[in-house]
Amino acid sequence: MLNTLSYRVDELKAYVTRFFTTLNVPEIDAQIAADVLVSADLRGVNSHGVIRLHTYYGSRLRKKLIDPLSPIKTLNETAATLALDGANGLGQVVAYRAMSRCIEMADTAGLAVATVRNSNHFGIAGYYAMMALPEDMIGISLTNSQPLVAATYGLKPVLGTNPIAVAIPAGEEQPYVLDMATSIVPIGRVAVYQKAGQSIPEGWGMDAAGALTDDPNKVIGGGALLPLGGPAELRGYKGYGLSLLVDLLSGVLAGAAFGKEVGNPANQGRANVGHFFAAIKIENFRPVMEFKQDMDQYLRTLKQSPKLPGHDRIYIHGEKEFELANQYLREGVPLMQEVVDSLKQAGDEIGVPFDLKPIK
Amino acid sequence: MLNTLSYRVDELKAYVTRFFTTLNVPEIDAQIAADVLVSADLRGVNSHGVIRLHTYYGSRLRKKLIDPLSPIKTLNETAATLALDGANGLGQVVAYRAMSRCIEMADTAGLAVATVRNSNHFGIAGYYAMMALPEDMIGISLTNSQPLVAATYGLKPVLGTNPIAVAIPAGEEQPYVLDMATSIVPIGRVAVYQKAGQSIPEGWGMDAAGALTDDPNKVIGGGALLPLGGPAELRGYKGYGLSLLVDLLSGVLAGAAFGKEVGNPANQGRANVGHFFAAIKIENFRPVMEFKQDMDQYLRTLKQSPKLPGHDRIYIHGEKEFELANQYLREGVPLMQEVVDSLKQAGDEIGVPFDLKPIK
Numbered sequence: 001m002l003n004t005l006s007y008r009v010d011e012l013k014a015y016v017t018r019f020f021t022t023l024n025v026p027e028i029d030a031q032i033a034a035d036v037l038v039s040a041d042l043r044g045v046n047s048h049g050v051i052r053l054h055t056y057y058g059s060r061l062r063k064k065l066i067d068p069l070s071p072i073k074t075l076n077e078t079a080a081t082l083a084l085d086g087a088n089g090l091g092q093v094v095a096y097r098a099m100s101r102c103i104e105m106a107d108t109a110g111l112a113v114a115t116v117r118n119s120n121h122f123g124i125a126g127y128y129a130m131m132a133l134p135e136d137m138i139g140i141s142l143t144n145s146q147p148l149v150a151a152t153y154g155l156k157p158v159l160g161t162n163p164i165a166v167a168i169p170a171g172e173e174q175p176y177v178l179d180m181a182t183s184i185v186p187i188g189r190v191a192v193y194q195k196a197g198q199s200i201p202e203g204w205g206m207d208a209a210g211a212l213t214d215d216p217n218k219v220i221g222g223g224a225l226l227p228l229g230g231p232a233e234l235r236g237y238k239g240y241g242l243s244l245l246v247d248l249l250s251g252v253l254a255g256a257a258f259g260k261e262v263g264n265p266a267n268q269g270r271a272n273v274g275h276f277f278a279a280i281k282i283e284n285f286r287p288v289m290e291f292k293q294d295m296d297q298y299l300r301t302l303k304q305s306p307k308l309p310g311h312d313r314i315y316i317h318g319e320k321e322f323e324l325a326n327q328y329l330r331e332g333v334p335l336m337q338e339v340v341d342s343l344k345q346a347g348d349e350i351g352v353p354f355d356l357k358p359i360k
Numbered sequence: 361m362l363n364t365l366s367y368r369v370d371e372l373k374a375y376v377t378r379f380f381t382t383l384n385v386p387e388i389d390a391q392i393a394a395d396v397l398v399s400a401d402l403r404g405v406n407s408h409g410v411i412r413l414h415t416y417y418g419s420r421l422r423k424k425l426i427d428p429l430s431p432i433k434t435l436n437e438t439a440a441t442l443a444l445d446g447a448n449g450l451g452q453v454v455a456y457r458a459m460s461r462c463i464e465m466a467d468t469a470g471l472a473v474a475t476v477r478n479s480n481h482f483g484i485a486g487y488y489a490m491m492a493l494p495e496d497m498i499g500i501s502l503t504n505s506q507p508l509v510a511a512t513y514g515l516k517p518v519l520g521t522n523p524i525a526v527a528i529p530a531g532e533e534q535p536y537v538l539d540m541a542t543s544i545v546p547i548g549r550v551a552v553y554q555k556a557g558q559s560i561p562e563g564w565g566m567d568a569a570g571a572l573t574d575d576p577n578k579v580i581g582g583g584a585l586l587p588l589g590g591p592a593e594l595r596g597y598k599g600y601g602l603s604l605l606v607d608l609l610s611g612v613l614a615g616a617a618f619g620k621e622v623g624n625p626a627n628q629g630r631a632n633v634g635h636f637f638a639a640i641k642i643e644n645f646r647p648v649m650e651f652k653q654d655m656d657q658y659l660r661t662l663k664q665s666p667k668l669p670g671h672d673r674i675y676i677h678g679e680k681e682f683e684l685a686n687q688y689l690r691e692g693v694p695l696m697q698e699v700v701d702s703l704k705q706a707g708d709e710i711g712v713p714f715d716l717k718p719i720k
Contacts, residue, residue, distance in 0.1 A: 080440045081470035081644040110441035111473055115645050138613070151662055153671040158662055168608050176608060178601040184594055201593050210668040228589050228598050233561050234544055238588050241538040241677045242602075244662075248528050248536060252654045253498070255646045259658050284441040285475050286615045294612045298619050302511055302518055302604075308570040311513040317601045 005340055005358035006332030013038045015343075015356055016050060022352050023061040025068040025090065033057070033092040040124045041333045043321040045179075047188030048124045051339045054346035056121050056265040057090065062350070065268065066090055066120050072097055075117075075255075080109040083254070084116045088270060091122030095141070099128040099277045103135055106279035115254035116275040121145070121265040125165035126179030126318075132279045133169045136288045140278040141165040144251040146264035146271075149183045150224035151244075152237040155210045157224040158260055161186045162246035167318075169282070171292030173299045177318025182243035183225040190216045190225070195338075203230050250276040332359040365700055365718035366692030373398045375703075375716055376410060382712050383421040385428040385450065393417070393452040400484045401693045403681035405539075407548030408484045411699045414706035416481050416625040417450065422710070425628065426450055426480050432457055435477075435615075440469035443614070444476045448630060451482030455501070459488040459637045463495055466639035475614035476635040481505070481625040485525035486539030486678075492639045493529045496648045500638040501525040504611040506624035506631075509543045510584035511604075512597040515570045517584040518620055521546045522606035527678075529642070531652030533659045537678025542603035543585040550576045550585070555698075563590050610636040692719040 013034045020030035037057075041049030060066040070087035072094055077083070082101060086094035098114045105112035122128070125141045132139025145160030161181040168176040184204050193200045194216035205219030205226055206212050213219060228239030251258030256274025263271030282291050299316050307314060328334070335343075340354070347354040373394045380390035397417075401409030420426040430447035432454060437443070442461060446454035458474045465472035482488070485501045492499025505520030521541040528536040544564050553560045554576035565579030565586055566572050573579060588599030611618030616634025623631030642651050659676050667674060688694070695703075700714070707714035 075646075076644060078470045078644060081641075083645045109469070110438045111471070113471055113640060138609075150668075151665070151674050153668050153674050154662075155666040155668050158665050166605055168605075176604065178598075178605055180595075180598045180601060184589070203594050228595060229544070230590075230594060234563050234590060235540075235588060237675070237677070238538075238540045241540060244536065244677070245526055245528075245538055248655070248658075249498075252651060252658060253640075253642065253645050255650070255654075258654065259661055280473060280613075281441075282613065284436060284438060285443045285473075285613050286435075290615070291612060294615075294618065295608070298608075298612060301619055302514075305511070305518050306515040308510075308513050308515050314511050314514050315597070317597070317604070 003337040004334035005337065006334045006360065007356050007358055008332055009038060009042055009329055011356050012041070012050065012333060015354060016053060019053065019058065019347065019350070019352050020068075022350050023058065023068070025061070025093075029068060029090065029093040032096045033090050036092040036096070036123045036127050038333070039127055041335065042325045042328050043124070043126075044324040045124050045321070046336075046339070047186060047192075050335065050343060054342045058346045058350070060120070060265065063268075065270070068093070080105060080112045082112065082114040084114060086116050086119030088118055088120065091120035091273060094119045095122040095128050095275055095277070096131075098275065099131050099139070099141065099279070102277045103132055103137060103139075103279045106137055106281050107135065110284035111280045112278065114277045115250070116277075117254045117256035117272065119256070119273045119275055120271050121273060122275060124179060125163040126167065126177055128277060129165040129167035129179070130175070130177060133167050133175050135279075136169055136282050138169075138280040138282065139167045140276075142246045142250045142276040144247045144256065144258060144262050144274050146262050147260045148187050148225050149227055149243055150206065152227065152232050152240045155224075159227070159240070159243045159247060160262055161225065162243045162250070164242065164246060168295070169292065170295035170299060173296045174316065174319055174322045176295070176299070176316055177321065179318070182228055182239055182246060184228055184230060184239070185225070187220070187225060190219050194220060250274040363697040364694035365697065366694045366720065367716050367718055368692055369398060369402055369689055371716050372401070372410070372693060375714060376413060379413065379418065379707065379710070379712050380421075382710050383418065383428070385421070385453075389428060389450065389453040392456045393450050396452040396456070396483045396487050398693070399487055401695065402685045402688050403484070403486075404684040405484050405681070406696075406699070407546060407552075410695065410703060414702045418706045418710070420480070420625065423628075425630070428453070440465060440472045442472065442474040444474060446476050446479030448478055448480065451480035451633060454479045455482040455488050455635055455637070456491075458635065459491050459499070459501065459639070462637045463492055463497060463499075463639045466497055466641050467495065470644035471640045472638065474637045475610070476637075477614045477616035477632065479616070479633045479635055480631050481633060482635065484539060485523040486527065486537055488637060489525040489527035489539070490535070490537060493527050493535050495639075496529055496642050498640040498642065499527045500636075502606045502610045502636040504607045504616065504618060504622050504634050506622050507620045508547050508585050509587055509603055510566065512587065512592050512600045515584070519587070519600070519603045519607060520622055521585065522603045522610070524602065524606060528655070529652065530655035530659060533656045534676065534679055534682045536655070536659070536676055537681065539678070542588055542599055542606060544588055544590060544599070545585065547580070547585060550579050554580060610634040
């Protein structure tokens with residue numbers, strides 16, 4: 001990666017925490033939000049990390065578009081189900097608390113589902129799914145997001161990139177952690193090519209007239225992303241169906257905004273994002289040790305199976321991210337110069353200068 | 361469709377029921393299995409309908425590879441979780457009973473999950489998900505299946521086409537019914553091109569050396585299907601991740617076979633297929649009427665949104681199948697001549713001649 005500066009993880013988290021507390025976020029909540037944001041950079045998902053501290057969170061808090069002090073409201077609660085109103089709080093904090101309660105409930109009930117309405121952009125979906133891992137549970141985390149993706153045979157963005165995250169523990173192997181946008185790529189990936197002045201692989205998105213394009217400017221400026229699978233012939237309607245599914249569960253079931261009504265975090269107005277979380281206790285279905293042994297055996301068999309010519313490795317979902325996190329914990333988290341600049345600008349605006357020393 | 365004969369739905373179900381009872385399947389179970397099989401043809405999913413009566417079910421019952429009389433065993437049961445052993449019964453019967461109990465439990469607990477080990481090929485996954493609809497619940501149905509799909513960067517089939525089915529009720533609109541293989545296409549789709557002597561769209565599968573091919577013979581004879589998304593550049597590892605997810609939930613969590621060990625229903629030996637079912641009661645999250653109004657509004661907005669040039673319709677998942685079912689209920693279910701021939705052969709083998717009169 002060119003033009004990056006590396007920072008110590010703990011220092012970065014401490015800075016982001018200070019940033020949030022200065023904007024009236026309670027200390028504990030600020031620590032949660034900082035942990036979610038920096039964890040994205042740590043796992044190499046830099047599109048969802050501190051790059052968004054300024055526009056998605058800082059600006060919205062300053063403009064009172066996010067309310068960090070309103071307590072989350074419980075709309076309905078039973079032993080295994082929980083419907084919450086996030087009270088327009090920080091998405092990370094609302095999601096963390098919802099998933100924490102979901103896990104507590106699943107410990108007794110064997111499984112639990114929590115829906116959340118009236119929330120905000122919550123960062124990486126995988127963070128909350130992974131909260132289930134230390135409890136020997138399977139974690140699921142879904143959220144809707146602002147419209148960027150076209151339906152199959154549709155011309156305009158009508159769906160979000162609505163991610164699906166599922167975390168499943170293993171024994172000696174790393175856990176399985178799927179964390180995927182239901183579009184081919186998230187919009188941040190297209191923006192990376194746009195900034196670099198490069199063309200995107202054909203198939204990721206279309207222009208305003210509905211033609212496939214390799215020009216990132218046309219996708220971002222009036223076009224749309226394509227759902228996973230791409231064109232109908234290659235079954236893009238399955239990706240469209242998955243994106244819609246995520247919105248039906250996290251938007252409609254939760255009673256949040258859905259479809260084109262989900263707010264863009266970079267815009268004015270209440271976002272009313274919806275989330276869906278689930279936790280499943282493995283022990284209720286079979287002994288945890290047996291389960292983990294089978295997980296290890298399965299994941300090893302996959303990785304050891306014959307490779308395509310020119311490839312020497314088959315990855316399990318989450319594996320690359322665990323390796324990056326280990327590396328970045330030792331060597332520091334790399335941030336692009338422009339991200340560092342945006343942190344400096346964000347910090348200066350609220351009187352919390354970004355003064356961390358890069359490593360080396 | 362060329363060379364098809366149409367049959368009345370009720371007569372077809374009655375014949376399949378008779379077929380199964382002759383093979384020692386109890387009357388009620390035979391009715392269940394017949395309903396699942398014929399429902400596939402009725403919804404236009406003819407790859408999973410009576411075309412498989414001979415090889416997948418009839419032959420296996422005759423060879424005692426499926427045991428239609430052993431009662432399902434409960435391994436563990438709590439208010440919201442259920443772990444079952446299908447006792448190597450007919451997949452349709454085992455799945456129907458598991459989902460029925462899941463729905464009963466969800467009526468009290470608000471949601472429920474049931475896993476099943478030691479089962480067999482269960483037909484269309486969507487059938488069981490749709491059982492939740494009349495109860496104002498969301499239904500989920502997953503199953504693993506024999507290896508046909510390559511992992512990203514992998515050369516050999518290591519995963520099944522492992523389908524995901526989710527059914528969500530609406531108000532005046534038809535329900536949302538997603539029922540998708542996690543490969544680009546199921547193997548039956550490739551077989552249709554093979555039989556017709558046609559080439560397949562490039563991207564669906566690869567040959568034994570790992571090269572993309574448009575030759576269906578090479579995919580079926582030693583090659584592999586590609587996961588949804590296709591190559592890595594277009595994010596086929598997401599489809600790979602979804603296929604793996606289905607197997608981790610329906611195979612590993614259930615304690616069934618998984619990965620390459622899942623039995624091919626056309627082969628000898630115990631299949632030990634695994635399933636995963638869930639039911640979620642909408643009322644526990646928000647009033648059902650509000651939910652259905654939002655569903656209707658969302659689905660209409662999607663269908664009315666601007667279309668791609670050359671297209672005049674955006675479909676909701678399941679919509680085409682509901683329309684076909686309505687048509688076939690009136691006009692009869694069309695079966696290809698070769699399917700009729702296979703029914704005749706299957707019937708003759710067990711002394712239950714397929715003697716239905718086609719319509720017209």
